[in-house]
Amino acid sequence: MVAVEIGYVILYVRDLEASAAFYRDAVGLPFKLRDAGYAEFVTGETRFGLLERTRASDLIGREPTEGGPAGEVLFLVEDVDAEAERLRGLGVEFLSGPVDRPWGHRTLHLLDPDGFVVELAQKIPRLLPRHG
Template sequence: MEIGYVILYVGELEVSVGFYRDVVGLAYKFTDAGYAEFDAGGVRFALYERRRAEWLTGRAVTPGAGGEVVVMVEDVDACAERLVAAGVPLLSGPADRPWGHRTVHVADPDGFVVEFATEIPRARQRR
């Protein structure tokens, strides 16, 4: 079994495409019929207009602030500086986390949390 896609239901597709392309830095592939896809390495990452999602799910889809998209970067501090320079408010960080990441968090246009992370030595071992 493998994860094939991660799809976020978004309010304004073009605004979210701009965020994930220009702020996050994912390689934009295409948009078609309310759906946009990015090259995110081994998993397909996509956005779908929330207003169109009801026919897929059989019910209205409400905005979700729960969940998180994690993007691994080479240098989280440089990433944070770039985000601040672009006017993106930071939710937290940069901060070292005990599980072995240095992270910075922002919110996308729909309130989904996006974490940028760099691997660092773990401060605590797994049990």
């Protein structure tokens, strides 16, 4: 099998209302739909969804494991500094940034209500050449 595109990214969340508000208000994703413990947002070609953790076993046959952040979701934005200013106004706490990265992104990291790492990234010129 060769995967040709990402169809969905779904995060299993404890509090659907709090998480939906975070991705709508802090990240700025347009809300698409809500149905039985699920919320979905418009993100271009890839669907981004939130599913209540208590309903995850219906999909995967077991309860999702607890623990700290096990990954991150990256959203490309036009202006990371403008987003940082807007998020400060909302009282959102940053993990890091905004900072220029050598691989060609200016990044800002924060946590969503369930502890998932959210990265906002703006494309900038690369500081390091590609290898490989």
